[in-house]
Amino acid sequence: MTTVAAIKGKMGDINYYQCTMKTKDVISRTECATEYFSKEDWSEMGADGQMQREPSKRYLTDIAPYLLRTKKRFFNSIVVLLDPKLCQFKSLDEYPVKVGSEFKPVSKLVDFDYQDKAATIGFLSIKDTGHMLILDGQHRMLALRAVLTKREELEKVLAKQEDSYENYLNHGVFEDDISVIFVNLENKKDQRKVFGDINTYAKTVSQKERIFISEDNGYFKITQDFVSNNPFRDDFINFVNLKGTSLPDRSTKLTTGKHINEMVEYISIEAGYKFPKQGLPSENDLDTAKKLCRDFLTSFFTKIKAYNLAFEDMASIPVLREHSNHNKYALLFKPMPQVSLLQAVHYMKEHTDMDEDAIYRSINKIDWSIDKGSQWEGIVMTNDQTILTGKAVQDRLRDLIIYFVLGESKFKNLENGDERYDELLNKWQSSTKSKENKLPQPKLK
Numbered sequence: 001m002t003t004v005a006a007i008k009g010k011m012g013d014i015n016y017y018q019c020t021m022k023t024k025d026v027i028s029r030t031e032c033a034t035e036y037f038s039k040e041d042w043s044e045m046g047a048d049g050q051m052q053r054e055p056s057k058r059y060l061t062d063i064a065p066y067l068l069r070t071k072k073r074f075f076n077s078i079v080v081l082l083d084p085k086l087c088q089f090k091s092l093d094e095y096p097v098k099v100g101s102e103f104k105p106v107s108k109l110v111d112f113d114y115q116d117k118a119a120t121i122g123f124l125s126i127k128d129t130g131h132m133l134i135l136d137g138q139h140r141m142l143a144l145r146a147v148l149t150k151r152e153e154l155e156k157v158l159a160k161q162e163d164s165y166e167n168y169l170n171h172g173v174f175e176d177d178i179s180v181i182f183v184n185l186e187n188k189k190d191q192r193k194v195f196g197d198i199n200t201y202a203k204t205v206s207q208k209e210r211i212f213i214s215e216d217n218g219y220f221k222i223t224q225d226f227v228s229n230n231p232f233r234d235d236f237i238n239f240v241n242l243k244g245t246s247l248p249d250r251s252t253k254l255t256t257g258k259h260i261n262e263m264v265e266y267i268s269i270e271a272g273y274k275f276p277k278q279g280l281p282s283e284n285d286l287d288t289a290k291k292l293c294r295d296f297l298t299s300f301f302t303k304i305k306a307y308n309l310a311f312e313d314m315a316s317i318p319v320l321r322e323h324s325n326h327n328k329y330a331l332l333f334k335p336m337p338q339v340s341l342l343q344a345v346h347y348m349k350e351h352t353d354m355d356e357d358a359i360y361r362s363i364n365k366i367d368w369s370i371d372k373g374s375q376w377e378g379i380v381m382t383n384d385q386t387i388l389t390g391k392a393v394q395d396r397l398r399d400l401i402i403y404f405v406l407g408e409s410k411f412k413n414l415e416n417g418d419e420r421y422d423e424l425l426n427k428w429q430s431s432t433k434s435k436e437n438k439l440p441q442p443k444l445k
Contacts, residue, residue, distance in 0.1 A: 002029070006124035006182075008089055014194070015184040017089060017124050018077070020177040027145040030080055031131035032138040033195065055138055060150075061157055062277070063143035068154070068168040069279040070216060073176075078137030079198060081191055082126070082182040091122035124182065133191070135183060136198045147173045163276065211257050212242055218275035219268060222290045223261040231298050233311065247335055250318045254310050259335040263300075263342050264293045270346060300342055303360040306332045306368070323370050323385045328445045331368040331376055334387050340380075340394050344401040351414060352406065362405040367443040375443045378432035396431065399424050404442035 006019040021029075032055055067073055092106035099109070108115065134141055146154050155165045185191050212227075214220040230236035239254040247253055268275070273289040275281045281289075301307050306329035310317050321333040331337050341363070348359050367374075370381055380397045381387050403411045403424060412421050425439050 001125055001127060003123050003125045006089065006122060008091065008120045008122070017082070017182040017184070019124060019180055019182070021180050023144050023148065023174055023176050023178055026078065026141060026178045026180065027148065029128070029132055030078070030134050030141055032134060032142070055142055059139040059142040060146050060153060063139055064146040064154055065158060065161070066278045067143055067147050067173050068165070068171045069276065071172070075140055077179040077181045078140055079135040079181045079183060081133040081135055082184050084184050084186050086127045087182070088125045089122055091119045093119045094122070133195070135195050144173065144178070147171065161277065162274070209243060211261050216278050216280060218281045218286050218289065219261055219265045221280065221286065222264045222268070222293050223257065225290060226264070226294060226297055227257060227260065231294050232302055239310070239314065245335070247321070247333065249321055252314050252317050254307065254317060254333070255338055256335050259339055262339050263297060266339070266343060267293050267296050267346065270350070296346070299356060300345065303357070304332065305364045328367050328369050330370045331380070336387065336389055336394055337380060337397060340397040341401055343398045344405070347398070347402060348405060352410065359405060365444045366404055367445050375440065379428070396427050400428070403439060408439065
């Protein structure tokens with residue numbers, strides 16, 4: 001028998017109990033839907049419910065490392081199904097104490113204003129027979145279980161992140177008080193419905209949203225600073241799509257928060273500042289990386305002519321993004337190509353003798369139009385002007401920009417330049433279906 005302090009509540013027709021349990025009790029007394037429901041029950045839940053059946057490895061790769069690394073850890077309540085036949089709730093009303101010569105319920109010993117509330121406070125006793133179904137929070141439970149019982153698997157995950165379990169032996173997860181809500185349902189049909197409802201209407205925070213609320217990721221903190229405390233424009237945040245990852249043709253946003261964060265991460269890592277996914281780096285490392293990113297991004301967004309035009313008039317951005325032959329800036333207003341361009345600039349600053357201003361002057365001369373038959377067709381866009389995505393496309397575009405700025409002779413003078421030229425030529429031939437045995441010269445404005 002397990003007994004926990006609890007507060008009784010009711011929502012609609014459903015009674016529930018809010019309590020806390022130690023980690024070992026949670027992981028030993030609960031189970032996921034895959035283990036709980038029979039095949040017959042599962043088939044009745046339909047496709048939407050079955051989508052929740054298999055937990056993803058996120059519990060092992062993201063949540064468990066977070067629990068290990070973060071002393072100021074917290075997550076919301078795990079919701080657990082409780083069979084009313086297997087539990088009993090006793091409120092303070094049912095615990096008499098002797099006061100003088102008579103016995104009174106505990107609830108009568110508090111002020112009159114609190115007596116009704118006291119009746120909802122008490123103790124929940126649960127029979128230890130079988131496991132209880134987690135309605136919401138299976139990944140959190142599995143992460144807790146991984147920290148305490150799957151050290152070998154977790155060590156492999158941390159090793160891939162260039163980290164070690166040995167660094168967190170005093171994690172204290174074993175002693176955590178986990179918030180648990182027990183939902184009281186006896187009917188199997190109601191159990192399946194509530195399970196489906198919770199997993200249908202629950203909304204997780206996406207990475208693009210977490211970028212601007214995170215307090216435990218170094219790259220996110222630098223991105224937040226650059227967007228909100230921009231060094232060259234107080235209103236820079238108005239030019240950033242904070243929630244989406246794309247820029248529709250009619251959008252008046254210049255770039256997206258997600259892609260700025262990609263730029264921040266690239267600049268930082270290239271400078272040797274590789275931060276953990278959870279847990280801030282040292283204050284010195286964070287400040288140094290922040291200054292590098294602020295300086296680089298300031299140059300990037302102020303020395304490219306197209307972006308200066310956008311800053312002069314936000315309403316002009318959809319026009320600058322148009323797929324027409326008179327518009328020579330269109331590709332610069334697509335988010336993934338912006339990342340490729342930044343990576344190309346960074347590479348040339350670090351690996352060539354061109355000064356920064358010369359690099360940007362060359363970039364400003366290039367024709368970035370994406371109308372039918374443009375020089376970017378096949379490289380980063382289809383023949384119907386749809387922008388391609390993916391790392392291979394991003395890398396191919398980066399290398400072609402470097403070639404266009406440097407020219408053939410300087411490109412071949414790079415480290416392994418002849419091999420890089422041949423590799424880029426093969427990529428260009430394959431993506432454009434060209435039979436030319438030489439890379440083209442860039443089209444200029």
